[in-house]
Amino acid sequence: MPRCLYDGLRGWTQSGELAAGARLPSSRVLAAELGIGRNTALAALDHLSAEGFVVARAGAGVYVAETGFARPAAPGTAMGSRSLGLSERGRSLLALSNPPAPGHGAFVPGVPALDAFPWAAWQRLLRRHRNRQRGRWLDYGAEGGHPALKSAIADYVNITRNVRCRADRILITHGAQHAFDLIARMLADPGDVAWVEEPGYAGARVAFAAAGLSLAPVPVDAEGLDPAAGIAAWGVPKLIHLTPSNQFPMGATLSMNRRLTLIDQARRHGGWIIEDDYDSEFRYASAPLSSMQGLTTAADDEAPVLYVGTFSKTLYPGLRLGYVVLPPGLMSPMRQANVRQFREGDYVVQAALAAFMHGGGYAKHVARMRRLYARRQQCLRDVLGTDVDLIGGEAGLHVVMRLASRERETVLVAAAAEQAIALAPLSAYVADDNGEPGLVLGYANASEAEIDRAGGWLRRALAG
Structure with a gap:
């Protein structure tokens, strides 16, 4: 009851229904009228007084304080019809952000079979690693991700995607979207041109727009993104977002000629290619395709291709885990910026996923899916x-x-x-x-x- 009295008096004060300077009933009157104890009424009034909503005047009673709250403007007035105060960038991001589909199922794209995930085995792994957690896992992480998970990912992408990397070149992220945001902020300046596939993945567009980049939609045909059309329309980009193994949403595979052209263009002009390999584990007529990143030579450690992967499609979106394979020279600055700006994820979950991968459970699940x-x-x-x-x-x-x-x-x-x-x-x-x-x-x-x-x-x- 004291909470109800407090909420009511505070709400009337904020809305202007109780005007500044109005005298409130005494605690004795409030108790009698509401059928509550006087101490209960006193507690509510004391709480309001401590927060500055009312003022007690010795020998004169309790009065509504001058708080500065104004009565809301009526609909249609200048105050009621004004904008919500979104920035120009905020409005642009909102325009790029489609509302989520209600629920999942047919025909929501991009969601894996949540009903077929091995929940029981996954919960056992989580419990095991939660019970074994080390004290440092509870602290702020600064290693770029759990070492065992980075090792498991390196083994996996080397074998299945021909990605050239070691564990020390992997940065664990909160999904692919996090990786796009970090890359855009660290490797491009506001106003720089970012090529995006047209049609293409809206998440990359949102990340680039949030970083203040100039979005340049480049058409996609049967061979994937057309670099000649991009140069003709937009000039040389700083960033290029690609889904080369399974173009989203049209399904084209980026041709070898265009892959090599784009890599050469990025190298010559100081640009970067973001290879978004979001779901190509699920290839039905052949083995998964090799990555663009793997086309660079072993001696080319600073190749301009950043390979981004995610577990949202292979496991489940709520896991919020992804990764980016970086050139050696970028690893330290990207890890440092990631720790400061985003913080690192749950090392208990990362340890469980590492065990799932090293134990063969991940590969079996992908094959079954x-x-x-x-x-x-x-x-x-x-x-x-x-x-x-x-x-x-x-x-x-x-x-x-x-x-x-x-x-x-x-x-x-x-x-x-x-x-x-x-x-x-x-x-x-x-x-x-x-x-x-x-x-x-x-x-x-x-x-x-x-x-x-x-x-x-x-x-x-x-x-x-």
């Missing part, structure tokens, strides 16, 4: 039929459906929302209104029954 996602993609293709125009699907967790018009895209997205089906419009991944209309259909985190239901609705909607 690869088979599961192939089945779920085939289920989606079967239910949609052969009349739809689907592209991509050789790798990753989604396919793209082409549509005839932007109007058709808008109508389908709105109609699906009424059925609790999340359709991601392809137009959301372009910087302007000239992009190709379509739908980005995720299938990884949906059961075959869910895919059948949502896919059946989509097939009927397309036919209608």
Whole structure:
């Protein structure tokens, strides 16, 4: 009850319903009117007095203090209609930040099969390492990540991606988005040009915009990002964000000629390539492709390719763990800046993940998910039929459906929302209104029954 009295009096004071200088009832009157003890009323008034909301005057009573709170302006007045005070950069970031889809399932792209994650085994690993945690793991970390996890990642990417690295060249991050933000702030200045794929991943655009960079959308075709078109439209960039193994969202593989051209261009002009290898573990007709970073020679330790990986697609997004493979010369400054600006993550979780990888559990899980996602993609293709125009699907967790018009895209997205089906419009991944209309259909985190239901609705909607 003292809290209710305190909240009520404070709220009326802040809203202006109790004007400055107004005399409050005495503690005895308040107690009698509200049916509470006098000590309870006194405690509420003392609390308000200590915070400066009321003033007790000896022999005269308790009065509302002059706090400076103003009554809120009515809707439509100058005060009520003014902006929320967002900066120009804040408004730009908001424009690039699409609201998250309600829930997951069909057809939210980029979410792995949360229902198939080995939760029991993972919880055992967490408990084991939590019980064994060392005192220094509770302190601020400054090692660039748990040494065992960096070692496990180095072994994994060397074997599966032909990435040239050692454990001491890996910086653990809070996911890929953290890596993009750190790279943009450390390697580019406000106003520098950053090439992004068009259509492409919005997260990279947000990170670059937050760092004050000038976004330069470069078109993507069947061979991936077109460097000639980028040079013609925007000139030489400082940063280039690429998804070369499985272009997001269109699914193209960056051709060897363009890979070598981009590496040579970055080397000659002092630029950097951010190789975003977000989900290419899931390649269905062949082994995962080698990295761009691995194309540089063993003697080229300062090659201009920064390899970024994440566990959000292979394990689960809430893990918030990723990594970046850096040239030796960048490792120390990037680690130092990361410690100051972002702090390092939970070393207990990192130790558990290292054990999961070293023990073979991670590779087994990825292989099992690869088979599961192939089945779920085939289920989606079967239910949609052969009349739809689907592209991509050789790798990753989604396919793209082409549509005839932007109007058709808008109508389908709105109609699906009424059925609790999340359709991601392809137009959301372009910087302007000239992009190709379509739908980005995720299938990884949906059961075959869910895919059948949502896919059946989509097939009927397309036919209608």
